[in-house]
Amino acid sequence: MTETLFLQFATAILFIPLISFLVLIFFGKKLSDKSAIVGSGLIGSTLLLSLIIFFSKINYFHNQTFEYTFTWVDFGYYDSKINLGIMIDNMTAIMLVVVTLVSFLVHLFSISYMKGDIRYSRYFAFLGIFSFSMLGIVLADNFFMIYVFWELVGLSSYLLIGHWYEKTSAANASKKAFIVNRVGDVGMFTGIMILWSTFGTLDFEKIFSLMSLGVIPFESTVWLTAAGLLIFCGAVGKSAQFPLHVWLPDAMEGPTPVSALIHAATMVAAGVYLIARVFPIFTADALIVIAYIGAITAFVSATIAIAQYDIKKVLAYSTVSQLGYMVMSLGVGGFTSGFFHLVTHAAFKAGLFLGSGSVIFAMHHVLHHHNDHHTDPQDIRNMGGLKNKMPITFWTFLIFTLAISGVPLTSGFLSKDDILAGTLAFSDLTGHTIIPIIAFTVAGMTAFYMFRVLILTFMGSHADSHRIDGIHESPWQMTTPLIIFAALSLFFFYSPNPTNASEGWFYSAVVRPETAVPENVSASSIESFEEAVHHNHGKAITLSLLIAGLGILISFATYYWKKISADKILNMFPKTFKFLNMKWYFDELYDKTVVWFTMTTAKVLAWFDFKIIDGLVNGTASVTKSTAFGSGKFDNVVVDGIVNLTAYTFGFFGLIIRTIQTGKVQTYLAFAIVGALMIFFFFN
C-alpha cells in the first residue's frame, strides 16, 4: 500500500455508494428485486476496501496521516480558500470499517426484512446515498466538506425515516428529525463562520496549527469557547443530545434496519465523531459544558427508557443515553474511551436494533397470519417466551444486552469501564463530582432496562401462548448480521485483556490529540488525565461491576422471579411513571413553547399578510382599476371620438365624391370633355 493507493481506495469507498444510489434511483424499477443485490454488492465492495485500508493503516502506517486536498474556491484575498479533500488517519480508518460494515450488514438484513415493500429499490437507493454522505463526513479534512455531508446525512435520514410516508406519524417524524437537526446545524454553521472569519481557511490541520500559534477568534478566549460550543451544537442536533434529543425516538417510525444503521450506529455517532475530530479547538469551559450536556442526556433518556413499552422506543432512548455517555466522555477528556464506546456501541446497538427487527418481523408475520391487526407487534408486553422459538435472535440479543450493560468479556465492558474511570478522573481533577455520580447511576439503569426488555421479550411465558405459536426464526439474511455483530461485541476484537482496553490496538491507534487552545484556557493535560484515569481504574471496575450487577439483579427480581411487583411500584408513584412514560413531557414542552411561538408568529404574520399586505395589494388594485376605468372612458369617448369623427368626415366626403364614380365610361368621357372645354375656355 502506498499513499496514492490509500487515497484512491478512499475515493472509491466514498463514491461507490453514490453510484449505487444513482443506479438504483434510475434503474430501480427495472432491477426490482435485484436492486437489493446491486446495493449490497456495491456496499460489500466498499467494506472490502475499508478492511484493506484499515489493516494496512493500523499495521504498517500507524503514525502517518494521508491527505489529499485541492482548492475548490479561491477568494483571492488574504489567502482565503475553500479546499476540498480527504484525510485518512487511524480514526478515519476505524470509522470507515464501522460505517461500511454496519451498512453492509444492514443491507443484507434488509433483503428479507423489506421483501415485498412497494418502494424496495428506492429504499436501497436511499441506503446508498446515506452511506455516501456518512463516508463523506468520515473522510472530510475540512469544516466545509463535513458541513456539506452533514446536511446530506440529514437529508438521507429524512428520506429513510419517511420511507413509509403514507403513515402520518412517519411523515411527521421525518419532518421533526429534519427540523430539529436544523436547529443544531444553524449553531454549527455559525461556529464554522467564526472560524472562517478568523483563519480564512476551513482545513482542520491549518486551523489547529494556526491556533497553536496563538491565533484565536477576535483575540478573545470567550469567542474561542463560543466557537467550540457552536460547533458542538451541530453534534447536539445530530447525536440527539439534550435538549435536541426529541427527534431520535420519533425517528423509529422508519424501517427497523434503518434505525440500526442511521439512528444507532452511524449517523447519530457523527456528532461524537465531529467532537473527536475538532477536539483540539475546545477550551476547558467548552469541554465542561459538553460533559454536562452528555451527562444530562444520558440520565434523562435512561430514566425515560425505563418507562417505555415499545421495544424500539426503549432502544432509541438507550441509544440517546449511550450517545450522552460518549459525549460526556469526550467532555471529561476521555477522548479514546469516548471514541472507543462509539465503535463498540455501533456493533452492539446495531445488533440490538436488528434483533428487535427480527422479533418485530416475526411478530408482524404471526399477527398477520392470525388476522390480528390490533395487537402492536412492537410492544414488549405482547411478547415473551420467544427464547425457544427464535434461538439465534435470543442468544445474540443476550450478548448485545450483556455488552450494553457492561458485563465483563464484552466490548461494552471495556469501553464503558474506561468512560467511568474517565469521569472519576475528571472529578478528581476538577471537582465536578456530579458527573461520575450520574455516569454510574446511568450504568445501573442501563443494565436494568436492557434486561427488562430481554426478559419481557424472550423469557418467561407468553400471556397468550396461542398467539405466538406460529413464530419461527428469521431467514439467514437476517440472522447472519446478528451473529456477526454478536461476535464483534466480544472483547477479543479490541483488546487481549478482558478487563483493560488500554492494552489493545485501539488505544494505541486512537490517541487524544494535543489541544490547540492557549494554555490558560485548556483542559487538564493528557498526562495528568491519564494518570488520574490509571489511578481510578480499579475503583471504576469494581463500582461499575457492582452497579451493573445490581441493575441486572433488580431487573430479574422484578420481571423474571417476580419478587418485586412492578405494578405495585407503578401504583405507588403513578405521577413519576406518567412523567417518565411521557418522556419528561419534552414534546409537550416544545409544543407549548417553541412550536406555539412559531405557530403564533406564523399566525400573526399570516394576519399581517392577509390584512396589511393583501390590503395594500388590493388597494393598489382598486386604484389601478379606477384609473383604468377613467382612461378607458377617455379612450372610448375622446380618442375614439376623434378617430371616428375623422373617419366619418372622410366617409362623408367619400360619399359625396363617390357619386362621381359611376362606373360608366360615358360619364367619365362627359367629364373629360367638360374638363377639356373648361381648360379651353380658361386658357384661351
Place this chain on the structure above:
Amino acid sequence: MTFTVSLNHFIFVSAILFSLGIYAVLTRRNAIMVLMGIELILNSANINFVAFSRYAGMDVNGHLAAIFVIFLAACEAAVALAIVLNIYKQFNTVNVDEVSTMKD
C-alpha cells in the same frame, strides 16, 4: 352675291359632326351606337384635316392624315366590333350600362 365656301363652313360642319358624335357616344346605351358616334368624331377630324390642308396650302399632308385616320378607323371598327361580339356572347347584351363587372 357670290357664295364662297370658306374654311369656317368646313369647321362649322366638322364641329356639328363632332358634337353629334360626342352626343351619340355619351347618350347611346347600345355599344354599336357608341361605335358609330366614334366614327362620326373621327370623320369630323378628317374634315378638319382636309379643310386645313386645302386652305393653308399644305399640299396633301392633310389628305394623308385623313387617309391614315380612315385606315385607323377601319382597324378600330374591326377590333371594337369583335369586342362587342364577345361582350354579347358573354353578357347576352350590348347595353354598355349593363356590361359592368367593376361596379358593385
